[in-house]
Amino acid sequence: MPKITFIGAGSTVFAKNLMGDILSYPELADATISLHDIDPERLRTSEIVAHKVAEALDAHPTIQATTDRRAALDGADYAISMIQVGGYKPCTVTDFEIPKKYGLRQTIADTLGIGGIMRGLRTIPVLLDMCRDMEELCPDVTFLQYVNPMAMNCWAISRATKIKTVGLCHSVQGTAAQLARDIGVPVEEINYVCAGINHMAFYLRFERKTEDGVEDLYPRIRQVLEEGRAPAWNLVRYEVFRRLGYFVTESSEHFAEYVPWFIKRDRPDLIEKFNIPLDEYIRRCEVQIASWERMRQDLENPETRLEVRRSHEYGSGIIHSMETGTPRVINGNVPNDGLIHNLPEGCCVEVPCLVDKNGVQPISVGNLPPHLAALMQTNINVQALTVEAALTGKREHIYHAAMLDPHTAAELDLEQIWNLVDDLIEAHGDWLPAYH
Incomplete structure (x- = not known):
């Protein structure tokens, strides 16, 4: 049986x-x-929850809990990261x-923009320390990386370590389900090919099989737009679809x-x-913090039985x-080793990947x-310079990353950008x- 290590398991939900x-x-x-x-x-709460999950599923795992990261990683077959360096306070507020x-x-500030740059700079060193532990304690581990800024983190890991890593997000399958509801087609009937970079991948094909062949579902999405039926919370993405002709994976906010x-x-x-x-x-974090104590008490209550549903x-x-050989296709964040021809070699791309006993095998998309690709390049520029700053310790690259960030550059002049970084x-x- 595999050993599966959760790093940041205090993210209880x-x-x-x-x-x-699992x-x-x-x-x-x-x-x-x-x-x-x-x-x-928080670790104690998650340990209690783990036993309740096992009980609800009539499963019999061996459950361990430790504040010693090296002990948790020792001999792991899979490691899953879900950390937030610096937490809501002080770092996200800052x-x-x-x-x-x-x-x-800003709206979310965890992927790009000045907030994404700073989040990457404080997260990458911690992930690299983690990977150095893995190289020593579980060199054959598969590292499932859920931490934002996804592309920056995975790019740095691929450049600086030997650990097999795939970055995972739910925006591809989540947006597909949202679009299915918008157009009134069951998501189970929809096939798609989606590729790009994390939080800026696009559905290159969005279709379903019919008795007459294959139906392109993009006309139905266009109909939602033309009839004014785009959900109020999703107007940015529908506007981008209007201008670019393809639908993007990450949320409008x-x-x-x-x-x-959009933000001026x-x-x-x-x-x-x-x-x-x-x-x-900020709003989401405040709501979560306000409800956490009540949620924790409920989760820890011996009388509370958990309802366990499969997530996406x-x-x-x-x-x-990987354990059974059952083949499936996921969308993963991996180094661009000839996968998307008109994006830079080595950058982190999000592409379809076949998974079986041979591991995660990315599929080439071509051009x-x-x-x-040009739109994605504006984001890759920022990612590349942030990773360069993190791996070299050169302060100048932080300024350069902020200078090239699309939203920051649209609002601030060069003197303001440098002062903001300082x-x-x-x-x-x-x-x-x-940094030097």
Whole structure:
């Protein structure tokens, strides 16, 4: 039976979902689940939840919990990361509040933009330390990486370590389900090919088989747009679809801050027109924090029985396929080793991947439509320079990353950008390594 290590297992709800997915497979029901977190209280809650998940599924795993990361990783076959370096406070709040002083507003700030840059700079060193432990303690491990900024993190890992890594997100399958509801077609009937970079992949094909052949479903999506039926929370993506002809995977609130077109301090009408929720991640965190204590008590209550439903996360399916040989296709974030021809070699791309006993095998997509590749390149520029800063320790690359960020550059001049970077580095203090 495999040993599956959860790093950041104090993310109790996400850990619960993944454990439920894994243990619902009979072939994995006796696996060793090793839970690690630096917060002993949250770790204890997750350990209680793990036993409840096993009970609900009539599974019999070996469940371990430890604050010692090396012990958790020792001999692991699979490691799953779900950490947040610096947490909501102080670091996420810092990522939002200091840019606001310059008039720079954000929605999520975990992938790109000045918030994504800073999140990457404080996260990459921790992930690389983790990978060095893996190289020593479990060199053949498959590392399932769920932490944002996904592309920056995975790119740095692929450059600096030998660990087999795939970055996992739920935006591809999640958006497919949303579009299925919009067009009134059961998602089970839909086939798609989706490729690009994390949070900026596009459905190159979105179709279903019929008695007469294959039906292209894009005309149905276009009909939703033309009839004014786009959901109020998804107006940014439908507008991008109108202009580019392909539908993007990540949510409207995310996508609004990856481009220079929607969030402008002197255009409040755009915020209203496209229903853009500024400071959305802050709001979500506050709601979650306010409800956590009640949720924790409920999860720990001996009388509470958990209802376990399969999530749409890819992680458990990857483990199941690698253990049993059952083939399945997922969308994973991997190095661009000739997979997308008109994106830079070595950058992190999100492409279909076949998974079986041979592991995660990315599928070559060839060339993307040129305008989609050009849009992605604006984000890859920022990712590349952030990774360069993290791996070389050169402060100049942080400035360069911020200068080339589409949203930041649309709002601030060069002097403001450099001053903002200085302020953020100072505010982060020991959460960042020293840069020279």
